[in-house]
Amino acid sequence: MNVETTEGMGSVATNKAKVFAYIDPELKEGLEQLAERRNRSVSNLVETLIQQEIEKAKEAGELNGKANK
Numbered sequence: 001m002n003v004e005t006t007e008g009m010g011s012v013a014t015n016k017a018k019v020f021a022y023i024d025p026e027l028k029e030g031l032e033q034l035a036e037r038r039n040r041s042v043s044n045l046v047e048t049l050i051q052q053e054i055e056k057a058k059e060a061g062e063l064n065g066k067a068n069k
Helices: 027-036 041-057
Strands: 004-008 010-014
Touching: 010 027
Parallel strands: none
Antiparallel strands: 004 010
């Protein structure tokens, strides 16, 4: 288990992998607004969106096997 110190959040224990990405500032702003409206953290929203895309790709035959839970 990793313990991360996140600005403003203290220590967060997690078994999840880190993913870093560079995105357009306007996309980041939209992502933050959407996360707030959906009462989610940005991290949780990104994970959910990735899960949805992985499932779509599996259904379309683009991916096989277990990529996630």
